[in-house]
Amino acid sequence: MAGRGTRLRPHTLTTPKPLIPIAGKPVVQRLMEDIVKICGQKVEEIAYVIGDFGKETEQMLIEVAQRLGAKGTIYYQDQPLGTAHAILCAGPSLTGPVVIAFADTLFRADFTLDSSLDGVIWTKKVDNPRQFGVVKKDENGFITDFVEKPEHFVSDEAIIGIYFFKDGEYLKSELQYLIDHNIKEKGEYQLTNAMENMKNKGSKFKTGAVDEWMDCGNKQVVLETNMKILEFVKNDEQLIHPNAHIENSEITEPCFIGNGARIVNSKIGPYVSVGENSTIQNAQLTQTIIGRDTVIKNVGLTQSMIGNHVYFDGNFKEVSIGDYSRLE
Structure with a gap:
């Protein structure tokens, strides 16, 4: 590797x-x-x-x-x-x-x-x-x-x-x-x-x-x-962590939502993975991977990858953003 x-x-x-x-x-x-x-x-x-x-x-x-x-x-x-x-x-x-x-x-x-x-x-x-x-x-x-x-x-x-x-x-x-x-x-x-x-x-x-x-x-x-x-493991693994905070949001499974993640006023899924301690607010996400300790606001995204420690607040439909980036 x-x-x-x-x-x-x-x-x-x-x-x-x-x-x-x-x-x-x-x-x-x-x-x-x-x-x-x-x-x-x-x-x-x-x-x-x-x-x-x-x-x-x-x-x-x-x-x-x-x-x-x-x-x-x-x-x-x-x-x-x-x-x-x-x-x-x-x-x-x-x-x-x-x-x-x-x-x-x-x-x-x-x-x-x-x-x-x-x-x-x-x-x-x-x-x-x-x-x-x-x-x-x-x-x-x-x-x-x-x-x-x-x-x-x-x-x-x-x-x-x-x-x-x-x-x-x-x-x-x-x-x-x-x-x-x-x-x-x-x-x-x-x-x-x-x-x-x-x-x-x-x-x-x-x-x-x-x-x-x-x-x-x-x-x-x-x-x-x-x-x-996500399809293969949805019946075998706990994909939504019990310590994830989901508020006024709709989750269309299968999705992975990590420990400490916050989903607020959003529609997530299907086929979204959200890393631990990340925040998703006022967003619609499908077929997207979000890293850990990342903040996503006010977006509608599909077919996207966003890394760790990212702050992203913007009007895009499809992105690929590496670690430690900031867009607002």
């Missing part, structure tokens, strides 16, 4: 992309909770590969792991040298069976870890495979080729960024081989190259299907993902 999140600026100028809230929880927290819940095995350790996120964020990540019954470990990727390099940064934790996940995506899937296979790569059919790594398979469903962002059509089965490897140490040795021999593709060390080498040496990989794949790469897809997650 060490990427810069340039497509989601201005929000990622101050908040790392995996910490952007989706239905009130950071993306990475929802991802970890989903994996732990459905993988069917005890997760002993969660290792995060990050950039310079600050000690407060690192402590939050460790606490997420601990709440899930696992040890939390922090590693750093100081240079954006590719997916294989990023995973190798967590080398000391690559032992035994491992799940690897890129923390800018959420999913709904049958997440069976088949230990008779050397690995499982979760995929989803897409309309434009040129943007993704893709796989080709034989008649028995085994993967025959890994292709990174093909310029010409070879498959529409895109790798979504979640993987299971039965032997973490073997994976680590193949990642190290790429670094030692400076094997790059499109200027970076790619996980797909390591998996291709493992396959050529006899490793058996199959795909796992996902029912829903939700990206968090830019504002529009973050808002769509927030909407879908």
Whole structure:
């Protein structure tokens, strides 16, 4: 989760992309909770590969792991040298069976870890495979080729960024081989190259299907993902905090309203998330994410993202405002 999140600026100028809230929880927290819940095995350790996120964020990540019954470990990727390099940064934790996940995506899937296979790569059919790594398979469903962002059509089965490897140490040795021999593709060390080498040496990989794949790469897809997650969890999570203050307002669910939030003379929802201690007054909001400690007044907004510690009082219909901004 060490990427810069340039497509989601201005929000990622101050908040790392995996910490952007989706239905009130950071993306990475929802991802970890989903994996732990459905993988069917005890997760002993969660290792995060990050950039310079600050000690407060690192402590939050460790606490997420601990709440899930696992040890939390922090590693750093100081240079954006590719997916294989990023995973190798967590080398000391690559032992035994491992799940690897890129923390800018959420999913709904049958997440069976088949230990008779050397690995499982979760995929989803897409309309434009040129943007993704893709796989080709034989008649028995085994993967025959890994292709990174093909310029010409070879498959529409895109790798979504979640993987299971039965032997973490073997994976680590193949990642190290790429670094030692400076094997790059499109200027970076790619996980797909390591998996291709493992396959050529006899490793058996199959795909796992996902029912829903939700990206968090830019504002529009973050808002769509927030909407879908609110629908998925509305019967399982308490989305409106009991300490939220709602006065003379109409809430059209599903919405997330955080601890200490104040909603006054407003219509909220559907598909709105409001962070803790934020105030919404004289406003109409739909399909919008509001950060924490933010004040919103006298607006009618849809399809909008507003960060933390913002003061916004204005006549706009759709906005994207980063942290610590003031418009009035």
